[in-house]
Amino acid sequence: MLVLDYNTIIKHQFQDVDASRKNFHRLSWLNLFHYFKKKAIDQLNKTLSSQLIHSRGFVSEFNDRFKEGTQIDLSYPIELFQDLININIKLKAEIEKSNDPQLKEADEILAETIDHYYTSLRILKRHNKRESIPTSQIAIDSCRHSLNTLQNVTNGRRTT
Amino acid sequence: MLLMAVEQREVYLLPFPLTSEVEDHLFIVLSVRQANEYENTFIAVMITSSEEYLDDFSFELSNEMFDIPLTKEDSHARMHLLQLCMNKEIIGKRITKMKPQYFKQLMRAIGDLIFHYNFTPIE
Numbered sequence: 001m002l003v004l005d006y007n008t009i010i011k012h013q014f015q016d017v018d019a020s021r022k023n024f025h026r027l028s029w030l031n032l033f034h035y036f037k038k039k040a041i042d043q044l045n046k047t048l049s050s051q052l053i054h055s056r057g058f059v060s061e062f063n064d065r066f067k068e069g070t071q072i073d074l075s076y077p078i079e080l081f082q083d084l085i086n087i088n089i090k091l092k093a094e095i096e097k098s099n100d101p102q103l104k105e106a107d108e109i110l111a112e113t114i115d116h117y118y119t120s121l122r123i124l125k126r127h128n129k130r131e132s133i134p135t136s137q138i139a140i141d142s143c144r145h146s147l148n149t150l151q152n153v154t155n156g157r158r159t160t
Numbered sequence: 161m162l163l164m165a166v167e168q169r170e171v172y173l174l175p176f177p178l179t180s181e182v183e184d185h186l187f188i189v190l191s192v193r194q195a196n197e198y199e200n201t202f203i204a205v206m207i208t209s210s211e212e213y214l215d216d217f218s219f220e221l222s223n224e225m226f227d228i229p230l231t232k233e234d235s236h237a238r239m240h241l242l243q244l245c246m247n248k249e250i251i252g253k254r255i256t257k258m259k260p261q262y263f264k265q266l267m268r269a270i271g272d273l274i275f276h277y278n279f280t281p282i283e
Contacts, residue, residue, distance in 0.1 A: 078216070086220070125273055126272065138206075148177055149243075149245060
């Protein structure tokens with residue numbers, strides 16, 4: 001049941017970052033008004049710092065909670081984390097594109113946060129319960145590709 | 161014949177043999193240049209945009225992760241389907257290059273979920 005609480009936190013994080021992203025578009029208009037721009041950046045850094053703390057907490061909590069061999073259905077939180085990563089990557093890309101030195105701190109905070117979210121995602125995926133599936137067509141085709149490469153090499157058709 | 165140097169993180173289009181036809185697919189190069197140059201081969205992971213194959217072994221990709229956006233939206237790498245490719249198979253020029261911070265995450269995910277090893281870069 002605790003997973004549900006995580007889901008709520010993740011959803012809130014997503015909403016906060018999404019709102020920050022929308023506000024970020026207004027920053028360029030604030031360039032002429034130094035005071036307002038500084039306030040907006042402070043607010044952005046505050047939101048992102050809070051998110052960073054949460055992201056560290058997730059890693060620590062998941063490491064403690066999911067012991068080796070634990071397998072439960074984590075498909076929904078995985079989906080939420082993926083959305084959260086995607087929105088953070090989008091915001092980071094916009095910050096990078098702006099090339100604004102005043103946003104360096106926000107960029108660094110986001111880089112660390114994304115790193116923690118990816119770690120959380122890996123932990124969740126590692127412990128997600130899943131059934132084996134029949135060999136997919138794409139896997140069969142991959143094997144054929146490997147075989148083709150092998151035949152190319154063994155038949156001496158290499159160009160080296 | 162002089163072949164181009166294939167670098168880690170680069171994305172190339174390669175022919176991918178299906179049951180009845182050959183379809184071109186994007187691949188991200190995982191192996192380093194020194195290894196790639198040794199025998200003009202490289203290890204790569206395939207990119208697909210098919211939702212049918214989106215699962216825990218997918219590493220979701222977005223345009224922001226690359227120097228130049230990918231040609232298709234909603235792409236993902238199939239982390240457990242690693243391929244040995246030959247330089248001479250490459251179609252055309254390099255498509256794009258993955259940004260280091262996201263490539264690091266891809267390698268970590270492959271290390272963790274496919275091999276249960278910690279793939280961390282040597283700085």
